[in-house]
Amino acid sequence: MTMTIALPSKGRMKEDASAILERAGLKVLAIGNERSYRGRVEGRDDIEIAYLSASEIAREIGNGTVDFGVTGEDLVREDLVDVDKRVEFCARLGFGHADVVVAVPEIWLDVDSMADLGDVAAEFRARHGRRLAIATKYWRLTQQFFSRQHGIQLYRIVESLGATEGAPAAGQADIIVDITSTGSTLAANHLKILTDGVILRSQACFIRARKPEHEGDAVVADIVSRLTSAL
């Protein structure tokens, strides 16, 4: 059967994703010009390449329109319900590292842990007349972490699509959930990560859509074994 592998068409994972396929013996070639959104693999008529953005890859794997993909674990876990039923994480690829974290203003001297934050959330309405506001684009991960893992229910999520770290200083939210790699954006915005505030340690992954027709398919087995042995 012909299998489609989705690769990032732009952004920080693009080059490393193609390089890892090449190391696995799957050399990606463009079809047409540089702006084309399809590619092929040298010597393999049974594999197609689809170029999509990192977050589209998570979604397309979720609905099964592509068979394999390279994208960040954070995007997959944020975008998909029942992720482990729908997606197999075949390999962690060793690039694209970023932590999804809970960060609060540095001046909150008494708040270092999620338990401390739970106390703040509980008192917040009485003190300020409204719920604790969290700026994030990671709705699902935030709700799972706060409500299910830490039993914190009194908060409100403020959707942030960019410059999330600036939201507390701008008065749009009290705290944030966002990704960090070097930590410099958090520091520049006078935010600190809670001691147990790492929600997910993310990196680029090679993932597969769990589909019944993949069972016993030789191309699927070949792709998975090449990728896992290339690392």
Ligand SMILES: Nc1ncnc2c1ncn2[C@@H]1O[C@H](COP(=O)(O)OP(=O)(O)OP(=O)(O)O)[C@@H](O)[C@H]1O
């Ligand atoms: N410093 C960082 N900032 C943002 N994302 C990072 C960082 N380091 C690694 N990543 C990871 O990169 C992935 C997002 O990649 P990128 O920002 O290149 O995508 P994109 O092209 O903007 O995609 P989309 O437009 O779909 O969001 C995420 O999985 C994220 O965890």
Ligand SMILES: O=P(O)(O)OC[C@H]1O[C@H](OP(=O)(O)OP(=O)(O)O)[C@H](O)[C@@H]1O
């Ligand atoms: O911990 P650091 O190394 O400072 O990195 C974290 C920052 O990098 C990313 O933003 P970026 O400027 O790359 O833009 P993006 O959100 O559009 O990807 C991310 O959204 C954080 O704001």
